[in-house]
Amino acid sequence: xxxxxxxxxRKTYDGVHVVDGVDLEIAPGEFFGLLGPNGAGKTTTLRMLxxxxxxxxxxxxxLGLPMPEGERAVRERLGIVPQFxxxxxxxxxxxxxxxxxxxxxxxxxxxxxxxxxxxxxVNLNDKxxxxxxxxxxGMKRRLTLARALIxxxxxxxxxxxxxxxxxxxxxxLWRQLRALRASGVTLVLTTHYMExxxxxxxRIAIIDHGRIIACDAPSRLIAEHIEPWVLTVGGAGAxxxxxxxxxxxxxxxxxxxxxLVYTTEPDRLRERLRALGHxxxxxxxxxxxxxxxxxxxxxxx
Amino acid sequence: MAHPAMPLLPRxxxxxxxxWRRNALVWRKLIVPSMLGNFGEPIxxxxxxxxxxxxxxxxxxxxxxxxxxxxxxxCSSAMFTASFExxxxxYTRMAEQNTWLGMLATPLTLDDIxxxxxxxxxxxxxxxxxxxxxxxxxxxxxxxxxxLLALPVIFLAAxxxxxxxxxxxxxxxxxxxxxxYFTLAVTPMLLLSGVFFPLTELPGWVQGLALAxxxxxxxxxxxxxxxxxxxxxxxxxxxxxxxxxxxAIILATFLIRRRLLR
Numbered sequence: 001x002x003x004x005x006x007x008x009x010r011k012t013y014d015g016v017h018v019v020d021g022v023d024l025e026i027a028p029g030e031f032f033g034l035l036g037p038n039g040a041g042k043t044t045t046l047r048m049l050x051x052x053x054x055x056x057x058x059x060x061x062x063l064g065l066p067m068p069e070g071e072r073a074v075r076e077r078l079g080i081v082p083q084f085x086x087x088x089x090x091x092x093x094x095x096x097x098x099x100x101x102x103x104x105x106x107x108x109x110x111x112x113x114x115x116x117x118x119x120x121x122v123n124l125n126d127k128x129x130x131x132x133x134x135x136x137x138g139m140k141r142r143l144t145l146a147r148a149l150i151x152x153x154x155x156x157x158x159x160x161x162x163x164x165x166x167x168x169x170x171x172x173l174w175r176q177l178r179a180l181r182a183s184g185v186t187l188v189l190t191t192h193y194m195e196x197x198x199x200x201x202x203r204i205a206i207i208d209h210g211r212i213i214a215c216d217a218p219s220r221l222i223a224e225h226i227e228p229w230v231l232t233v234g235g236a237g238a239x240x241x242x243x244x245x246x247x248x249x250x251x252x253x254x255x256x257x258x259x260l261v262y263t264t265e266p267d268r269l270r271e272r273l274r275a276l277g278h279x280x281x282x283x284x285x286x287x288x289x290x291x292x293x294x295x296x297x298x299x300x301x
Numbered sequence: 302m303a304h305p306a307m308p309l310l311p312r313x314x315x316x317x318x319x320x321w322r323r324n325a326l327v328w329r330k331l332i333v334p335s336m337l338g339n340f341g342e343p344i345x346x347x348x349x350x351x352x353x354x355x356x357x358x359x360x361x362x363x364x365x366x367x368x369x370x371x372x373x374x375x376c377s378s379a380m381f382t383a384s385f386e387x388x389x390x391x392y393t394r395m396a397e398q399n400t401w402l403g404m405l406a407t408p409l410t411l412d413d414i415x416x417x418x419x420x421x422x423x424x425x426x427x428x429x430x431x432x433x434x435x436x437x438x439x440x441x442x443x444x445x446x447x448x449l450l451a452l453p454v455i456f457l458a459a460x461x462x463x464x465x466x467x468x469x470x471x472x473x474x475x476x477x478x479x480x481x482y483f484t485l486a487v488t489p490m491l492l493l494s495g496v497f498f499p500l501t502e503l504p505g506w507v508q509g510l511a512l513a514x515x516x517x518x519x520x521x522x523x524x525x526x527x528x529x530x531x532x533x534x535x536x537x538x539x540x541x542x543x544x545x546x547x548x549a550i551i552l553a554t555f556l557i558r559r560r561l562l563r
Binding site for chain 2: 013052053054072073076078080084085086088090095100103105148
């Protein structure tokens with residue numbers, strides 16, 4: 001049985017098809033990433049998955065139960081880390097944990113032990129009595145994660161969990177997520193950080209205009225959708241050189257005053273650019289290149 | 302595939318108690334300023350009007366003015382306390398602090414949350430009524446133990462006022478919006494329902510208007526109970542309060558679902 005199964009999911013707001021026929025199947029224990037530009041339908045898909053948005057068409061099953069009919073039973077076995085902070089500012093760290101546990105109907109010594117363990121895991125044990133507004137952004141995220149694990153969830157859904165965090169805090173959170181993955185928990189993540197998705201996820205779906213436009217392991221997405229090398233060159237005259245020297249299979253793309261050349265054979269072009277006094281840099285293509293190729297370079301708001 | 306529409310009627314579960322408890326825990330932390338607002342002000346009204354007006358007015362409906370007004374202040378204070386809780390405090394939890402959003406990540410549903418908020422507003426209304434009742438009985442303004450029977454009625458009434466306030470909260474885009482409801486509903490009820498003077502002093506059509514709103518019916522039951530009598534025709538009055546309460550909780554749940562679950 002799949003942990004999550006979505007068939008032909010649809011949602012329309014004011015005539016706009018925000019989610020337009022999404023199919024997804026996520027296996028138990030999988031770390032799954034959902035990527036897409038702003039407004040692509042990621043959050044709406046997640047909300048329907050969690051029973052927070054009525055479904056206009058299609059089917060959603062979480063842990064074998066249909067949504068939204070099974071929402072109570074599903075959310076008992078789910079951990080949710082929302083995009084926006086929903087910690088309770090009227091309570092301290094430990095009170096937040098206890099109150100949240102009570103929402104699941106959990107209380108007593110075993111819950112206290114679990115709270116101790118979770119606060120230990122996210123390095124917040126010495127902040128037990130602190131008020132929420134005294135915590136840093138990274139601490140709040142860690143507390144939100146600890147809170148989401150109070151019910152020992154089988155599936156954890158994280159909506160942009162590392163947005164706004166510094167690199168240290170982000171790496172700390174990654175370690176937590178890897179540990180969860182190792183313990184057999186199914187994880188669903190949305191993020192705007194491609195290296196994060198590439199680093200963590202077993203499989204990634206790229207969603208745009210409410211449809212899934214690619215879905216595979218990160219390495220396979222790169223192998224299938226884009227040339228293996230990216231040559232970057234800037235400065236005046238680079239464009240003219242490229243116009244003359246670009247190979248038949250090469251693709252060039254201008255971002256501000258820098259050119260990106262996607263190619264399978266970078267050597268010849270690199271030599272030509274160097275010979276003409278340019279300083280090209282060469283790197284391997286990554287998930288971000290795939291993402292930009294599939295969803296385009298224009299700004300989204 | 303078509304999906305069944307959300308059921309029209311709210312279906313809260315017993316899990317609502319966890320939400321009620323959360324609000325009670327926060328209240329306990331802020332008990333001093335909270336009690337001062339819910340208790341201090343009505344006591345001031347009671348003393349100022351009771352002593353100040355009392356000597357001018359003499360007896361009303363065969364009782365000392367202070368006795369008359371004590372039951373009025375208890376009812377209006379329960380109305381104010383529950384209305385404030387259902388508007389300013391609930392709105393803060395819904396729109397400013399995302400408290401409800403956090404709850405929706407757990408097995409709680411909006412039906413549980415909205416119901417819990419109304420019960421919590423009723424609880425705060427009851428707390429304020431109890432404190433005033435204690436003071437009133439110390440001042441010798443309460444006739445006999447029948448006054449205790451007023452408390453469940455006040456709890457029901459405060460639930461109704463809390464649920465009505467939640468309807469307004471569901472429609473509010475900012476705190477300023479609540480002034481409409483206070484000016485157009487709460488203040489007229491306070492002035493026209495028999496809190497400060499008997500309803501019968503008013504022109505017929507104003508009496509009709511007052512009886513179309515819940516507070517006058519609360520007073521028709523509570524005032525006799527506090528002054529040593531049995532209310533006449535308590536059932537129709539109770540029915541009006543209950544009808545408002547049931548209607549308001551259904552409407553509030555529907556509107557808040559529409560606002561948040563979209």
